[in-house]
Amino acid sequence: MVYDHKSIENKWQRYWDEHETFKASDKSEKEKYYVMDMFPYPSGQGLHVGHPEGYTATDIMSRYKRAKGFNVLHPMGWDAFGLPAEQYAIKTGNNPASFTNKNVQVFKNQIKSLGFSIDWSREINTTDPEYYKWSQWIFEKLYEKGLAYEDEIMVNWAPDFPGGGIVVANEEVIDGKTERGGYPVYRKPMKQWVLRITAYADRLLEDLEDLDWPEAIKEQQRHWIGKSVGASVSFNVENSAKKIEVYTTRPDTLFGAQYMVLSPEHELVDVITTSEQKDVISNYKKEVETKSDLERTDLNKDKTGAFTGAYAINPINGERLPIWIADYVLSSYGTGAIMAVPAHDNRDWEFAKKFDLPIKAVIEGGDVVEAAYTGDGVHINSGFLDGLSKQEAIDKAIDWLTENSAGHKQINYRLRDWIFSRQRYWGEPIPVIHWEDGTQTLVPESELPLRLPEMTQEQLKPSGTGESPLANATDWLTVTREDGVKGRRETNTMPQWAGSSWYFLRYVDPHNSEALADADKLKYWMNVDLYVGGAEHAVLHLLYARFWHKFLYDLGVVPTKEPFHKLVNQGMILGENHEKMSKSKGNVVNPDEIVNNYGADTLRVYEMFMGPLTQSKPWSEDGVSGSRRWLDRVWRLLIDDEDKLRDHVTTVNNGDLDKIYNQTVKKVSDDLENMRFNTAISQLMVFVNEAYKSDALPIEYMNGFVQMLAPIAPHLAEELWARLGHENDISYVEWPTYDDSHLVEDTLEIIFQVNGKVRGKATVARDTDKDAMLELAKADENVQNFITGKEIRKVIAIPGKFVNIVVS
RNA sequence: GCCGCUGUGGCGGAAUUGGCAGACGCGCUGGACUCAAAAUCCAGUGGUGGCAACACCGUGUGGGUUCGACUCCCACCGGCGGCACCA
Structure with a gap:
């Protein structure tokens, strides 16, 4: 009989379901192992072959750790809020919720068909009110602690969008136009909810040290947080009581400051501009307003700016410095103003050249006529800093600024607060009520979850004011207090990052209605031992989740400072032509077809055998059939043409396989421990090749081999395990051991x-x-x-x- | 521009500590089985030369350290990912 993947895979998937084989117990003497994948967005396209790569890796680890005696938590859920469902609903009139649930069903069936050892009793869905109740609860706690506030933030506003205007995300803006329809986009300030992640900047930076994460990801987070140490310097404006505050990392070059630059949006611009320069300045501001961030940065090779007519006084030497505005100074970083030292800063140097401003060298080395010199050197033309090196001069300058009340040491971050509101329907409602008396309150905790109202296709269309479509839900929108005062609900919803910032906590206790999760259960399970997902979430998701986790830690809700101990990024699976899979390139592989034609075990073996988990690698149909042929070969090694266990599987051990078997146990165990699945499989292949050459197959070794195969190809392994005469399933059988004495030879x-x-x-x-x-x-x-x-x-x-x- | 990753046969990849480069798989070639084919099993397979033993060359490029370098150091080139006027 040939290896019939369909009947075997059906049989064992049903068996695991019926026996609840993978249900994780919250109470156990065993050591826990919590392993999870980044949960998917259940898109209408269904699963992609990239999904099962990470899922197979975590499943192998789950199954391996169970056999090693761990109590394993291996859950799955759905990151199901998001734009596509809302757009689909507007287009077709379908309800986003039912559309989403349909997609979830498709995803779930596909994932189940791959035989992952997931505890499905812990399945979660971010769009479930019982789930987002707690997303809202966390928001309320942030609000109470002053970490959630409203601010005017620049958004991408497309006023010509049908229906009367819509706010679009950065990624929906292409060349200054909306991705859909091509309507022009303007930057416009709008009131937004913001979370004070910057309050956690230092801890988010420091605690990276202890994490077992890829260095590349840690580096990206460090850069994103962007801590720098410098000085704040205060400049008086000539003939004015106003002061300009700047941030600089190079206070040692203060004697070289030749002019100052404010960002065009700086609050002092209109105050200090002289009447002669008013038109120039307002024209320049108008010019900049229509520019996107991209045009102000990427596409801007040429410095632009305008003179305000005003002068500032350099506190260190009393020199008059002209004050300019220029878009190369960003309002969002530092104080939105700089002192320009053209001799020792590339950007200032370019600007000075363009506008013919003086360049004065204050550090020896380099030729400042040709280029800015940013290196270290002896200070010159710098009064009391002359003769000092860079760091000495920085320290001395800061001392001087402090003593003379002209400035002080200052730490700055590139990280900005997290814009938390979206002008969308399909997200968690922000539980805030704006009262007509001008006050604002949270929706009382007892009334959570604040559910999304049902909306018609017509209501889901843009409100026209830039508000979320929830502004159209009249009944839901207005509330009346006991004292008769009316209020209007917040119409903004949370971003997709909200639900994904804490879902790993909910898996621990998914049905708790009293708390987001029980404290004892959290204490047992947290933190996540292994977290696998794509590198595209390097910064945002992982930083936001860390921020919320630290906040919850401060509240005493969670017992650990960090959520994810070990992080692994799987590489991308490319098309056969070595290019990224995409519909337009016609190189997309559908996992359903592979499961149908070759079996889930084949797909699992192939995806793990392709190469190292963390690297990108191209798909190969020949490789898939090669993996299938190997499983066929494994089957034939043990099962004969009459569908019986082969006669040469015996209790007699002639010693032929002693060495290779023990080597295999050693190598496979070690490789799985370190997630080197490709070499683990290759060692199993070597073992099978040797076994084919042997006349007798000791049953003990065959048992061990099937056990080692089980994490990778679990259905086939269960079937062979049963045929080897075992009554119970293989999942919790203790992992095989090896005998060192067989590894050394005379x-x-x-x-x-x-x-x-x-x-x-x-x-x-x-x-x-x-x-x-x-x-x-x-x-x-x-x-x-x-x-x-x-x-x-x-x-x-x-x-x-x-x-x-x-x-x- | 900056940060990170990466470069090995026809292809995917292996080499865990500086010690036989190319494990394992794909592909290809040959043999066995078959009337024949497929499937399967066995063997071979980096390049050049040689009947062979063997020799020379060979891990992106150029240099270096070492008895010995895919591995360590310096400089450069290509590919992938991320960030980008951050003062």
């Missing part, structure tokens, strides 16, 4: 080198010493060809490995 092969090149080999006794090795080498015919008539200058010998004769 004789081994050593190599003879001359000048580092291999010239011969010999099999020798294990304990052959250096001198004996050298004699054997000298006696080797080919070695003699290279040493005869030459002087032996040196001999390097490592017993058991090699002897190297160095001749002149």
